[in-house]
Amino acid sequence: MTQADLTPLGDMTPEAFRRYGHQVVDWIANYLSDVGQYPVLAPVAPGEVRRQLPATPPARPESLEQALADFERVILPGVTHWNHPGFFAYFAITGSAPGILGEMLSAALNVNGMLWRTSPALTELEEVVLDWLRQMLGLPEGLMGIIMDTASVSSLCAIAAAREAVPGLRVREEGLAGRADVPRLRLYCSEQAHSSIEKDAITLGLGRAGVRKIPTDAEFRLDTEALAAAIAEDRRAGWQPFCVVATVGTTSTTSIDPVPAIASICRREGLWLHVDGAYGGMAAIIPERRDVLAGCDRADSIVVNPHKWLFTPIDCSAFYCRRPEVLKRAFSLVPEYLRTAEGEAESVRDLMDYGVQLGRRFRALKLWFVIRAFGQEGLAARLREHIRLGQQFAAWIDASPDFERLAPVPFSTVCFRAHPRDLGGTSEEVEAHLNRLNEALLEAVNATGEVFLSHTKLNGRYTLRLAVGNLRTTEAHVARAWEILQEKIAQLAVPAS
Amino acid sequence: MTQADLTPLGDMTPEAFRRYGHQVVDWIANYLSDVGQYPVLAPVAPGEVRRQLPATPPARPESLEQALADFERVILPGVTHWNHPGFFAYFAITGSAPGILGEMLSAALNVNGMLWRTSPALTELEEVVLDWLRQMLGLPEGLMGIIMDTASVSSLCAIAAAREAVPGLRVREEGLAGRADVPRLRLYCSEQAHSSIEKDAITLGLGRAGVRKIPTDAEFRLDTEALAAAIAEDRRAGWQPFCVVATVGTTSTTSIDPVPAIASICRREGLWLHVDGAYGGMAAIIPERRDVLAGCDRADSIVVNPHKWLFTPIDCSAFYCRRPEVLKRAFSLVPEYLRTAEGEAESVRDLMDYGVQLGRRFRALKLWFVIRAFGQEGLAARLREHIRLGQQFAAWIDASPDFERLAPVPFSTVCFRAHPRDLGGTSEEVEAHLNRLNEALLEAVNATGEVFLSHTKLNGRYTLRLAVGNLRTTEAHVARAWEILQEKIAQLAVPAS
Numbered sequence: 001m002t003q004a005d006l007t008p009l010g011d012m013t014p015e016a017f018r019r020y021g022h023q024v025v026d027w028i029a030n031y032l033s034d035v036g037q038y039p040v041l042a043p044v045a046p047g048e049v050r051r052q053l054p055a056t057p058p059a060r061p062e063s064l065e066q067a068l069a070d071f072e073r074v075i076l077p078g079v080t081h082w083n084h085p086g087f088f089a090y091f092a093i094t095g096s097a098p099g100i101l102g103e104m105l106s107a108a109l110n111v112n113g114m115l116w117r118t119s120p121a122l123t124e125l126e127e128v129v130l131d132w133l134r135q136m137l138g139l140p141e142g143l144m145g146i147i148m149d150t151a152s153v154s155s156l157c158a159i160a161a162a163r164e165a166v167p168g169l170r171v172r173e174e175g176l177a178g179r180a181d182v183p184r185l186r187l188y189c190s191e192q193a194h195s196s197i198e199k200d201a202i203t204l205g206l207g208r209a210g211v212r213k214i215p216t217d218a219e220f221r222l223d224t225e226a227l228a229a230a231i232a233e234d235r236r237a238g239w240q241p242f243c244v245v246a247t248v249g250t251t252s253t254t255s256i257d258p259v260p261a262i263a264s265i266c267r268r269e270g271l272w273l274h275v276d277g278a279y280g281g282m283a284a285i286i287p288e289r290r291d292v293l294a295g296c297d298r299a300d301s302i303v304v305n306p307h308k309w310l311f312t313p314i315d316c317s318a319f320y321c322r323r324p325e326v327l328k329r330a331f332s333l334v335p336e337y338l339r340t341a342e343g344e345a346e347s348v349r350d351l352m353d354y355g356v357q358l359g360r361r362f363r364a365l366k367l368w369f370v371i372r373a374f375g376q377e378g379l380a381a382r383l384r385e386h387i388r389l390g391q392q393f394a395a396w397i398d399a400s401p402d403f404e405r406l407a408p409v410p411f412s413t414v415c416f417r418a419h420p421r422d423l424g425g426t427s428e429e430v431e432a433h434l435n436r437l438n439e440a441l442l443e444a445v446n447a448t449g450e451v452f453l454s455h456t457k458l459n460g461r462y463t464l465r466l467a468v469g470n471l472r473t474t475e476a477h478v479a480r481a482w483e484i485l486q487e488k489i490a491q492l493a494v495p496a497s
Numbered sequence: 498m499t500q501a502d503l504t505p506l507g508d509m510t511p512e513a514f515r516r517y518g519h520q521v522v523d524w525i526a527n528y529l530s531d532v533g534q535y536p537v538l539a540p541v542a543p544g545e546v547r548r549q550l551p552a553t554p555p556a557r558p559e560s561l562e563q564a565l566a567d568f569e570r571v572i573l574p575g576v577t578h579w580n581h582p583g584f585f586a587y588f589a590i591t592g593s594a595p596g597i598l599g600e601m602l603s604a605a606l607n608v609n610g611m612l613w614r615t616s617p618a619l620t621e622l623e624e625v626v627l628d629w630l631r632q633m634l635g636l637p638e639g640l641m642g643i644i645m646d647t648a649s650v651s652s653l654c655a656i657a658a659a660r661e662a663v664p665g666l667r668v669r670e671e672g673l674a675g676r677a678d679v680p681r682l683r684l685y686c687s688e689q690a691h692s693s694i695e696k697d698a699i700t701l702g703l704g705r706a707g708v709r710k711i712p713t714d715a716e717f718r719l720d721t722e723a724l725a726a727a728i729a730e731d732r733r734a735g736w737q738p739f740c741v742v743a744t745v746g747t748t749s750t751t752s753i754d755p756v757p758a759i760a761s762i763c764r765r766e767g768l769w770l771h772v773d774g775a776y777g778g779m780a781a782i783i784p785e786r787r788d789v790l791a792g793c794d795r796a797d798s799i800v801v802n803p804h805k806w807l808f809t810p811i812d813c814s815a816f817y818c819r820r821p822e823v824l825k826r827a828f829s830l831v832p833e834y835l836r837t838a839e840g841e842a843e844s845v846r847d848l849m850d851y852g853v854q855l856g857r858r859f860r861a862l863k864l865w866f867v868i869r870a871f872g873q874e875g876l877a878a879r880l881r882e883h884i885r886l887g888q889q890f891a892a893w894i895d896a897s898p899d900f901e902r903l904a905p906v907p908f909s910t911v912c913f914r915a916h917p918r919d920l921g922g923t924s925e926e927v928e929a930h931l932n933r934l935n936e937a938l939l940e941a942v943n944a945t946g947e948v949f950l951s952h953t954k955l956n957g958r959y960t961l962r963l964a965v966g967n968l969r970t971t972e973a974h975v976a977r978a979w980e981i982l983q984e985k986i987a988q989l990a991v992p993a994s
Contacts, residue, residue, distance in 0.1 A: 006870065009882050011808070011968045012594035014530035021522030024598050025515060028605040033511035042617050046845045049621040057629035061872040064595060067865070071602065075862070078618030082608050090615070090834070095607030097509035098561060101521050105568065107600035107810045108525040110592030111579050118587070120539050121575030124546040132554035149646055150856040160700060175704025176673040178681035178737075185674045195832040196855055202828070203657060203853055205702020207672025240675075251834055307856070311508070313604045314858050331699070335692040337587070337748055337953040337962070348543045356700055358693055359647040359804070361811055365572070368564070373503065375558040385506050456834040465834070471508040 006061060020064055027068075032083065032097065036472065039449030040084040042077065049078035080452070085472035088481060089454035091251075091279050091413070092469030095313030098373035102366030103313050113360045116348035117340045123351055126364040129371065133318055136376050137284040137304065140297045144324040146354050147316060147363045151278035152196040154303035154319035155245065157327060157355050159187065159200050161301065162243035162272030164330035165323070172330065176205045183240040187211050188230060190222035190257060192250040194276060219408050220255035220458070222246065228265055243272040246299075248292055249280015252456040252465070253407035253415050256280060259295030267298065275302040278317070280411055282309040283387070286380045292410070301327075309386075309469055310379065312370050316363050321354075328353050382471060386412040389468045389478050396482050402489060406458050412468040415458060418485070420493040435462040437492060444488040451481045503558060517561055524565075529580065529594065533969065536946030537581040539574065546575035577949070582969035585978060586951035588748075588776050588910070589966030592810030595870035599863030600810050610857045613845035614837045620848055623861040626868065630815055633873050634781040634801065637794045641821040643851050644813060644860045648775035649693040651800035651816035652742065654824060654852050656684065656697050658798065659740035659769030661827035662820070669827065673702050680737040684708050685727060687719035687754060689747040691773060716905050717752035717955070719743065725762055740769040743796075745789055746777015749953040749962070750904035750912050753777060756792030764795065772799040775814070777908055779806040780884070783877045789907070798824075806880065806966055809867050813860050818851075825850050879968065883909040886965045886975050893979050899986060903955050909965040912955060915982070917990040932959040934989060941985040948978045 005016035012020075052074045082093060095103075113122035130145025148154040163171055169182065176182055185206055189197050191213045201211045212234065214227045231241045244266050246257040259275060266273040275281070275296050281304035284293040296302055301321045306312035321327050332353035334343070342348045352358050374382070390412030397403045397416045407415040417438045423430050439455070439462050446452055456463050466481060502513035509517075549571045579590055592600075610619035627642025645651040660668055666679065673679055682703055686694050688710045698708045709731065711724045728738045741763050743754040756772060763770040772778070772793050778801035781790040793799055798818045803809035818824050829850035831840070839845045849855050871879070887909030894900045894913045904912040914935045920927050936952070936959050943949055953960050963978060 006875070009879055009968075009971075011529070011591065012870070014526040017529060017594040017597070018522060018526035020594075020598055021526065021601075022519055024601050025518030025522055028518065028601065029511040029515035031605060032508070032514060041614070044617050046613070046617070046839055047621070049618045050625055053622070053625045055625075055628075057633055057868055058872045059874050061875050062869040064598070064866070064870055067595075067869045071862075075618045075622060078616070078621065079606055079608060080614065080616045081606075082615075083606070090609075093607065093609075094508065095604060097514040097517075098564075100514070100601070100604045100607075101517055101561070103604035104518070104521050104525065104597070104601050107592060107597045107604075108528060109576055109578075109580070110590065110597075110810050111576060112587075112590075112811055116543070117538070117577065118579075119575070119577045120541050120543070121546045121572045124544070124575065125550070125572060128547055128550045128552075131552075136554055150854045152854045152856070156700075156853060163702075171702065171704060172699050173705050175681070175698070175707045176675075176702040177679050177707065178673075178735075180677065183675045184672075195830045195835070199828060199830050199853065199855075201672070202669050202830075203653075203701065205660075205668065205673040207668060208670050210672045210674065238675075251832070313607050314609055315856055331696060333692045333696050333699075335748070337951060338692070342543055356653060356696065357647045357649045358696075359649070359812055365568075369561070371554055372559040372564045373509070373561055375555045377556050378503070378558050382506055454834060471506075474506075 023068070028100065035081055035083045036085050038081050038084060040081050040086045040452040041446050041449065042080045043449060044078045049074060083470070083472065085470055085474065085477040086451035086481065087470055088466045088468065089452045090467065091308050092467050092473065093308055093314070094311045094469070094471040096311035096370055096471060098369040099311060099313045099366040102369040106362040106365045109362055111362050113362060114352040114358050115338060115340055115350045116342060119362065122362045122364065123349060125368060126351070127349070129364045129368045130318055132371055133306070134320060137281065137293060138290045139293065139302070139320060143320040143322055145318060145320050146351060148319045148355060149315040149317060151276065151303050151305050151317050152199065153356065154317045155196055155274065155276055156200040156203060157319060158274040158301040158303070159204055159243055160330045161321065161323065161327045162274065163204060165272055165326050166240065166242050183238060185210055186234050186239045186241045187243045187245065188214055188227055188241065189245040190214050190216050190247065190250070192216055192220050192252055192255060193245055193247050194251050197245050197276065216255070220250060220253045222257040222262065224258055224261040224265060227262065231265070231269055241269060241271055243274060245274045245276055248275060248277035249411060252458060254280055254411045254413045255407065256292060256410055263295045263298035273299045275299045278303055278305040279308050283383055283411055285376065286384050306367050306370070309383065310370065311374070311471060312367050316367055324354065331355055386468045389473065389475060390414055392475065393466055393478050393482060406461060406463050414466045415456065415463045417461060417463055418489045418493065420489065431461065438462045438464060440492055441485070441488055444492060445484055448484055451484060520565070525597065532578055532580045533582050535578050535581060537578050537583045537949040538943050538946065539577045540946060541575045546571060580967070580969070582967055582971065582974045583948035583978065584967055585963045585965065586949045587964065588805050589964050589970065590805055590811070591808045591966070591968040593808035593867055593968060595866040596808060596810045596863040599866040603859040603862045606859055608859050610859060611849040611855050612835060612837055612847045613839060616859065619859045619861065620846060622865060623848070624846070626861045626865045627815055629868055630803070631817060634778065634790060635787045636790065636799070636817065640817040640819055642815060642817050643848060645816045645852060646812040646814060648773065648800050648802050648814050649696065650853065651814045652693055652771065652773055653697040653700060654816060655771040655798040655800070656701055656740055657827045658818065658820065658824045659771065660701060662769055662823050663737065663739050680735060682707055683731050683736045683738045684740045684742065685711055685724055685738065686742040687711050687713050687744065687747070689713055689717050689749055689752060690742055690744050691748050694742050694773065713752070717747060717750045719754040719759065721755055721758040721762060724759065728762070728766055738766060738768055740771060742771045742773055745772060745774035746908060749955060751777055751908045751910045752904070753789060753907055760792045760795035770796045772796045775800055775802040776805050780880055780908055782873065783881050803864050803867070807867065807876065808871070808968060809864050813864055821851065828852055883965045886970065886972060887911055889972065890963055890975050890979060903958060903960050911963045912953065912960045914958060914960055915986045915990065917986065928958065935959045935961060937989055938982070938985055941989060942981055945981055948981060
């Protein structure tokens with residue numbers, strides 16, 4: 001960048017932006033094409049990136065050429081490539097090319113959609129696109145949709161609304177602390193629910209004690225009899241139950257809680273039902289898998305994440321609420337400097353009224369581009385293929401004498417472990433050995449740089465997870481992961497004495 | 498987009514991305530060059546954008562050409578142009594070109610920095626760049642910096658940490674509800690503090706009653722004697738004071754609370770001091786204005802927003818905390834599926850441990866590009882110029898017989914109103930008339946599409962606000978705003994009977 005590229009008291013010139021913009025687009029095109037050549041898990045040691053960066057900021061302007069060169073030299077080797085077709089950890093995701101183009105426009109417009117007035121198109125496109133997604137998922141009409149940044153925040157808003165809905169609590173005005181007239185509040189979710197639910201409860205002043213974790217059945221689904229019993233027991237003990245969080249696609253095993261039965265309990269007990277479908281809920285876009293959201297028509301709120309399994313760049317979490325007036329009561333505060341005539345007249349929706357954050361990016365744009373570029377059928381076909389690949393991998397595991405599957409595979413995520421034949425010792429010794437062996441196996445597999453898997457624990461067993469969710473992942477990549485697992489276990493597996 | 502651009506079960510081809518990417522970059526370059534030609538405030542009626550969009554999602558892929566054409570035809574007319582040089586509302590901002598380039602790379606990498614492992618470079622660049630910003634602001638060493646999405650969330654985290662720091666509260670484990678052993682908790686801020694503080698208190702279960710708003714002096718700064726008296730009174734009445742939020746640059750008038758005196762009160766009373774410098778704190782980058790953060794070396798936490806007045810695309814809020822171990826205690830929950838060897842060993846920082854959200858975008862990249870492209874001196878020069886323009890406008894107001902200034906101008910935001918000569922009637926009648934007149938003036942000025950101002954109320958007076966913060970705004974634009982104000986008031990002002 002030369003002196004002429006940056007106007008003395010303005011921004012980069014449009015000509016310079018055009019030049020660097022083309023350069024960055026070319027870089028991205030090459031990157032997206034070659035991403036499978038990078039090590040998927042960044043092969044750097046703690047502090048290695050930091051040590052290559054100056055400890056103090058530049059006093060004078062630096063050239064953008066230098067910044068882009070440093071990006072490639074210093075930053076890129078420290079990046080774990082979520083775009084890599086061998087990324088099978090956590091939930092694999094893709095920020096698809098149409099979504100990237102949407103983010104580019106959104107960054108350029110740089111609007112803040114706190115009020116309708118501060119960008120009417122942001123608010124109205126968000127309403128329309130979230131209604132499209134609602135239809136694609138087969139959810140009922142009358143749900144208000146709003147984009148949050150993450151499922152952590154969507155669920156926070158859900159639980160805050162549930163808290164606001166407790167009759168007579170007046171939590172918005174009076175809070176919870178030091179009040180003799182307020183009972184202890186209890187939220188229920190399964191032992192397999194995401195940690196964000198507990199974190200949200202802590203944030204909202206309910207504490208970890210305010211979350212009662214219900215046991216799951218053999219397939220890691222919330223046990224509804226245990227739920228009903230827990231609610232009854234808590235009522236007797238003076239707790240006030242107020243909310244149940246059911247999960248469609250838990251993080252460890254992607255198990256699906258029995259939402260219809262849970263909805264009936266919530267109806268009977270007068271509890272808010274929130275469904276965390278951040279990952280698994282998206283599968284309802286596949287017509288023959290619409291059943292995964294069975295019962296969700298009776299939920300008070302539900303979250304699904306387009307940035308997880310709908311090819312939308314992070315961040316984009318779709319939050320639906322059947323009782324937007326409660327959500328608004330939980331959060332709306334309109335100081336004079338944010339009052340508008342149209343907001344007062346309630347002829348528009350000011351999105352700042354429905355959540356914690358005042359500022360909001362134009363996120364609907366990328367989701368709009370993604371849905372239009374792929375179409376509902378195209379999106380369904382891709383999810384269907386991911387599920388097929390997951391099932392294929394599960395079949396290989398099932399057919400192997402040296403591996404075993406540790407959970408059902410309702411979607412595209414497989415929980416398994418190596419379990420070599422002929423291990424000696426007591427059952428306890430075997431289990432301890434298997435835990436160490438599988439931890440070592442995961443480390444060896446991830447060290448190849450070809451694939452990246454993550455782990456969990458199921459019934460005390462160290463469990464490997466392979467999750468298919470990237471648009472670039474083909475059967476060849478899954479087969480290669482299986483090959484690497486077999487190679488590495490052959491090197492590691494020595495029967496316990 | 499043709500069939501060939503979208504691989505049947507993959508993403509857009511790299512070639513297609515390159516082609517559309519160049520097209521989008523060219524559009525952005527033209528837009529940034531021409532943005533002053535658009536009406537700044539979107540001239541659309543409620544529902545006008547929505548009505549032009551299909552009510553149902555496309556079943557089949559649509560061409561990206563069509564999506565980009567619809568973006569221009571349907572979305573753009575509904576956009577309020579925060580990039581417009583005549584945008585003087587709220588706090589004017591700029592997502593500078595280097596920042597846009599950073600966002601492009603960040604969208605392309607699409608990493609989630611929840612753990613160090615899930616992208617070491619995200620975590621380490623964030624640490625380094627936030628330390629650069631800390632140095633630029635003259636804040637002391639030993640503050641941990643982390644990027645949040647918005648100041649609403651940064652302050653939420655600050656207050657959550659303050660709550661966690663209350664001795665014996667055990668809020669993380671036990672929550673606040675239904676506990677006889679917990680006192681009512683009180684937070685203090687001025688009447689001029691941002692509404693997000695109160696919203697955060699509601700979210701955290703403290704309620705509106707948990708926020709005591711302290712009166713301000715004639716210059717809208719928190720009255721420290723009133724603060725000390727309120728704390729004493731509350732203690733006598735059984736409240737437990739736990740936190741004070743001071744503001745550097747309040748939203749209405751940009752007044753600066755007396756942080757040094759507030760810090761002394763907090764020290765004496767054992768209260769957490771959080772400083773909301775989301776807008777005004779950034780001025781400390783100007784060497785001769787470093788005084789705006791005086792006393793902040795004694796704060797427990799502070800927020801400044803690079804997306805407000807540091808030319809970084811929204812969202813990017815810089816949160817600093819002197820007691821990261823308390824912040825971590827307030828939020829950290831590490832389920833098995835997120836455990837890593839390096840995290841357990843505490844040889845790295847896993848950023849998910851320090852806030853509400855698990856998922857996090859690679860936001861440090863854009864801030865790094867901005868700081869490098871402009872340099873500290875370049876950034877300071879631009880802020881200095883904005884302040885000069887604000888002072889210039891204030892001088893015009895002060896010199897006019899038909900306008901009056903309603904607050905001091907410490908930065909680049911001017912609070913004023915039209916106050917035509919020779920108004921008859923009682924003082925109450927005059928004030929009521931002036932309120933109506935200035936509301937009509939604001940509407941008339943904004944309807945021109947040339948400038949966009951916002952309003953507030955100060956001591957019951959309808960107050961216009963002109964905030965300079967856009968990189969494209971020159972003295973000519975501020976002069977034009979002043980011209981329009983004078984034109985419109987000449988048309989509107991009829992002396993009250």
